[in-house]
Amino acid sequence: MTGPDVNLEIDWPKLTSHDAGAVYFDNLTGVNYTFGFAIPNMILFNDLNDTGKIDTIPEEYRLYVPMTDFMWKIKETFSSSQHEAxxxxxxxxxxxxxxxxxxxxxIEVVSHGFEGRNKVLPHLITTPDSAQFDIVLDHLILNLTGAQLHNDEITAISGFENPRWAMELVPFSMEDKDDVDEGYTYATFKSLDDEHSPGVFNVDEITTFLSRQTKHGGYLQWRPVSYLTSDRDINHSTFPNINHTFPSLEELDEPINKSLAFAVFGENLVRRMVSTKIIVSYGEPKDNFYTGSKYTTWTLAYGVGIPPEETFSTLVIIVISLGIGIPSLVFVVGGSFVGYRKCRDK
Structure with missing residues (x-):
């Protein structure tokens, strides 16, 4: 979050060398608050007990894939209005x-200049101070061992018979770690309204200390659903599993040192800022692992301030009103008619 007189500058030679300070703001006094996240690694793991969770999986059953191992291209840019890009x-x-x-x-990143809903399921809430991140793992079957594999081993993904994908997420905020006793906190909220996200009645979020105390913190917000088909049908979906404890990030490994976050903040990611590491694993028991569908999505909203709250949609309000109003109307009309008949009989 910056003032209108702040520009983002890039030193391209330093950026290609993965040097700190390669990306910087030309007027630091105009920077009010910074919050974001990096994705250092994808993790392929062998889900031995079919739980969908990675926290109990030994290291020998995990294969780390730095995001810098991939070459990326911009497939599409779009702007459907003056308030969305x-x-x-x-x-x-x-x-x-x-x-x-x-x-x-x-990976799709969309920012909005209005309050509303994202067009893509699970239709998360949009605000002018937030953006949305959507990742799709489409037929992501990679040979990570370098060994010559038979067809059945490739189908199992690098020799793992119960393969699932997970993702490292490193949130960081400009809050001073020396002044914050409690950094990131996880919470989940129930919702009676699933019109926008059929079959999903929870909203999960992670907030920083300042987000809970003031309007200047940062947050992550998502619906706990990962779709297994491109049409994003709740009948073909699974669950994103996220750890609920967030220890401070104490050191930077090579994948983080090659991230855009390091190019902007350098060692301050661990020295001054409040940073942590979250692992998101995709799956739940009996969903046939990643090879069952070879397709997984996850959508995340992130922003500055207080997370938006889910409210009843107009359709649900109308249904509730009709459900309460019609019986009440029948009771009033019926009671009035009975009273009228009794008065007339007298």
Whole structure:
């Protein structure tokens, strides 16, 4: 969040060398607040107990894939109005080799200048101070071991018979870690209205200390659903699993050092800012693992301020009003008629 007189500058030679300070603001006094996240790694893991969760999986059953191992292209940019803009990224190479046409990661980032709903399921709430991130893992079957694999092993993904994908998420905020006793907090809220996200009655969110205390913090918000088909049908979906404890990030590894977040903030990601690492794994028992559908989505809203609250939609309000109003009307009319008959009989 900046003032109108602040510009973002890029030193391209430093950026290609992954140096800190390659991306910077030309007027730091105009920067009011900064919040965002980086994605250092994808993780392929062998879900031995079919839980969908990665926290109990030993390291020998995890394979880390830095996002920098992929080459990306801008597949599409779009702006449907003066108050909405977005960009769609697509992977084209993996570790220097072209990826098959049906194997890809798609990442879409959209910002809105109005309050409303995103057009894509699960139709998260949009605000002028937020953006939305949507990732699709489409036929992401990679040979990560380098060994010559048979067809059945490739189908199992790098020798893992119960393969699932997970993603590292590193949120960071400009709050001073020396002044914050409690950093990130997870919460989930029930909703009786599923008109916008059929079959999903929860909203989950992670907030920073300032977001809970003032209007200047940061937040992540999502519906706990990952669709397994491109038409995003709730009947073909699974669950995103997220750890609920958020220890401070104490050191930076190579994938983070090659991220855009490091190019902007450098060592301040761990020295001054409040940063943590979250692992999101996709799956739940008996959903046939990633190879069952070879397709997984997840949509996340992130922004500055207080997370928007879900309210009843107009349709639900009308249904509730009719459900209460019609019986009440029948009772009043019926009671009036009975009273009228008794008075007339006298």
């Amino acid at each position: 977005g960009v769609l990224f697509e992977t084209v190479e993996f570790r220097g080799e072209p990826m098959p046409n049906d194997t890809r990661i798609l």
